[in-house]
Amino acid sequence: MSALPKTFKAAVFTAQGAPAEIKQVELKPPGDRQVLIKVKASGVCHSDMFTRYNAYGVGFPRIPGHEVVGNIAALGTGVDSKFQLGALVGVGWTAGFCGQCDRCRRGYPASCPKIAIAGLHIDGGHAEYVTVSEEGVALLPEGIDPAKAAPLLCAGITVYNGLRNIKEAMPGDVCVIAGIGGLGHLAIQFANKSGFKTVVISSSSSKKDLAVRLGAHVFIDTSAHDSVEEIKKMGGAKVIIITAPDAKLASSLVTALGHMGTMLILAAINEPLQVNAVHLLGNAAQIRGWPSGSAVDWEDTVKFAQLSGVEAMVETFSLEDYEKAYDRMMKNQVRFRSVITFP
Ligand SMILES: [Zn+2]
Numbered sequence: 001m002s003a004l005p006k007t008f009k010a011a012v013f014t015a016q017g018a019p020a021e022i023k024q025v026e027l028k029p030p031g032d033r034q035v036l037i038k039v040k041a042s043g044v045c046h047s048d049m050f051t052r053y054n055a056y057g058v059g060f061p062r063i064p065g066h067e068v069v070g071n072i073a074a075l076g077t078g079v080d081s082k083f084q085l086g087a088l089v090g091v092g093w094t095a096g097f098c099g100q101c102d103r104c105r106r107g108y109p110a111s112c113p114k115i116a117i118a119g120l121h122i123d124g125g126h127a128e129y130v131t132v133s134e135e136g137v138a139l140l141p142e143g144i145d146p147a148k149a150a151p152l153l154c155a156g157i158t159v160y161n162g163l164r165n166i167k168e169a170m171p172g173d174v175c176v177i178a179g180i181g182g183l184g185h186l187a188i189q190f191a192n193k194s195g196f197k198t199v200v201i202s203s204s205s206s207k208k209d210l211a212v213r214l215g216a217h218v219f220i221d222t223s224a225h226d227s228v229e230e231i232k233k234m235g236g237a238k239v240i241i242i243t244a245p246d247a248k249l250a251s252s253l254v255t256a257l258g259h260m261g262t263m264l265i266l267a268a269i270n271e272p273l274q275v276n277a278v279h280l281l282g283n284a285a286q287i288r289g290w291p292s293g294s295a296v297d298w299e300d301t302v303k304f305a306q307l308s309g310v311e312a313m314v315e316t317f318s319l320e321d322y323e324k325a326y327d328r329m330m331k332n333q334v335r336f337r338s339v340i341t342f343p
Pocket residue numbers: 045046047066093154155
């Protein structure tokens with residue numbers, strides 16, 4: 001390991017709603033149970049918006065970024081010996097948690113009220129270096145492409161962990177994916193590789209080829225077909241994954257749920273859904289969300305992706321082009337995740 005620099009370059013939000021500034025930040029040695037990571041790739045996520053607009057009231061300055069892949073550059077005191085200098089590691093949303101509340105004790109630290117979110121409560125990965133508590137660090141397999149792995153630590157795990165925690169869903173069941181974007185293009189792959197009959201619905205027939213290439217067994221063009229009727233012909237859906245922030249779309253699909261079906265809402269829909277409650281009642285069906293996961297889930301997600309060939313489609317940018325990367329994502333132009341890469 002070469003000596004650490006005194007400062008490092010980072011994209012920093014300094015005022016509400018203002019563009020990130022690229023500036024030099026002081027590099028502090030890692031503290032007790034902390035790991036310093038030299039960043040190789042850092043994915044840009046819609047949730048970077050929460051940092052830009054101070055949605056969590058944490059204030060400024062703050063470095064965003066919660067899809068981080070890099071190598072361990074230094075270790076604080078008391079860090080577990082499984083973390084070695086130079087090891088390839090990742091950091092996602094849940095960078096810290098209390099470990100003592102009932103949610104943590106039951107194994108759901110991503111729902112901890114004292115969660116430390118990377119890039120929100122603590123400085124994140126759109127920077128040459130990031131410092132994280134060891135519980136927020138995942139060991140990643142060597143040989144993966146950091147730029148393609150980074151989005152798996154937020155978009156990927158959100159889909160994979162949400163899906164694998166639906167206990168009623170078994171291989172062979174119908175899994176419907178609504179939306180083909182940053183989350184959706186990964187959801188199609190994870191559903192297919194998990195053995196589900198993978199059904200993709202979209203209002204644009206031009207997405208059909210891509211959907212099929214990603215693993216769709218059935219493509220429903222909603223401009224030409226009634227998706228609920230088509231799904232009912234298959235016996236109803238065991239899972240419907242909503243990956244687009246569209247309350248109307250989600251509401252309209254509830255009646256496509258089959259017996260013990262689950263609508264998994266992974267997009268941040270910030271308005272009420274109108275649902276046919278009788279349909280839920282009669283079918284023992286449910287609507288639920290799933291809040292990402294933590295380090296061990298990131299490890300599972302990357303391992304599963306590596307074994308099965310699930311791959312994020314990314315566009316890469318330099319740190320200086322962070323605003324461009326953010327803008328392309330916000331305008332839904334990026335195919336399908338923006339990732340900052342470092343030399
Ligand atoms: Zn994210």
